[in-house]
Amino acid sequence: MTVILATNDDGIHADGLRALADAIRPLGEVTVIAPDREQSATSHSLTLHRPLRIRKVAEGILSVDGTPTDCVLLGVHGFSKQPPTLVVSGINHGPNMGNDVLYSGTVAAASEGAFLGIPSIAFSLATWEPADFAPAGQVAAALVRLLLTRGLRPGTCLNVNIPPLPFAEIRGVRVARLGKRVFRDVIVEKTDPRGKSYYWIGGENPTWEPDEASDFHAVSNGYVAVTPLSFELTDYKAIVELETMGLTIHDS
Numbered sequence: 001m002t003v004i005l006a007t008n009d010d011g012i013h014a015d016g017l018r019a020l021a022d023a024i025r026p027l028g029e030v031t032v033i034a035p036d037r038e039q040s041a042t043s044h045s046l047t048l049h050r051p052l053r054i055r056k057v058a059e060g061i062l063s064v065d066g067t068p069t070d071c072v073l074l075g076v077h078g079f080s081k082q083p084p085t086l087v088v089s090g091i092n093h094g095p096n097m098g099n100d101v102l103y104s105g106t107v108a109a110a111s112e113g114a115f116l117g118i119p120s121i122a123f124s125l126a127t128w129e130p131a132d133f134a135p136a137g138q139v140a141a142a143l144v145r146l147l148l149t150r151g152l153r154p155g156t157c158l159n160v161n162i163p164p165l166p167f168a169e170i171r172g173v174r175v176a177r178l179g180k181r182v183f184r185d186v187i188v189e190k191t192d193p194r195g196k197s198y199y200w201i202g203g204e205n206p207t208w209e210p211d212e213a214s215d216f217h218a219v220s221n222g223y224v225a226v227t228p229l230s231f232e233l234t235d236y237k238a239i240v241e242l243e244t245m246g247l248t249i250h251d252s
């Protein structure tokens with residue numbers, strides 16, 4: 001039996017999660033287990049210093065007062081009838097491309113599934129404007145159906161970004177690499193009603209380095225971008241450089 005665990009970082013009531021769950025329900029037994037509130041940009045955080053509470057929202061739909069990563073751990077270890085065949089996360093309201101995958105709770109949930117040996121897919125709709133998630137749901141269902149048929153290696157983690165277009169206008173799928181964001185983050189300083197300073201991380205909308213093979217390029221040209229992610233973080237070039245440097249803590 002195909003068992004699919006669905007989660008997100010926008011919270012259990014988000015339109016994107018409902019669109020995803022509804023779209024993939026014909027493909028297997030779907031359990032939704034998601035944060036009880038918005039958890040965007042929580043990345044891979046785990047709740048370790050307080051208990052977690054789970055609330056049944058409806059049959060097969062559970063909310064957790066924790067992070068997306070907590071949800072995947074709970075879903076895989078006990079709150080799913082059998083180990084899931086697939087973990088899906090999203091559909092996030094907003095893109096998760098390039099370096100942003102490191103901040104994303106949506107992508108973190110999928111990577112947690114991958115760490116646990118389960119093929120996982122993160123879906124994001126590439127707009128911050130109010131959006132209809134139905135076309136992105138159709139895209140997600142089409143990809144999930146195809147990938148379940150073809151089979152995914154254990155530990156595969158796919159990051160999927162979908163352009164905000166009607167389904168018929170989406171031009172197709174491109175396998176793409178992560179683009180490089182041009183950071184324009186700024187810290188905005190303001191004064192509160194009691195005269196104390198506070199700070200807000202803000203900045204202009206992101207721009208990207210030109211790169212025709214990137215996720216950003218695919219999405220801005222009307223394609224769904226599929227980026228396989230790996231979590232080999234060691235910098236092997238730097239290993240050689242540091243070894244050559246002869247690091248020591250004792251005077252020679």
Ligand code: MN
Pocket residue numbers: 009010039040041092093094105106
């Ligand atoms: Mn989000």
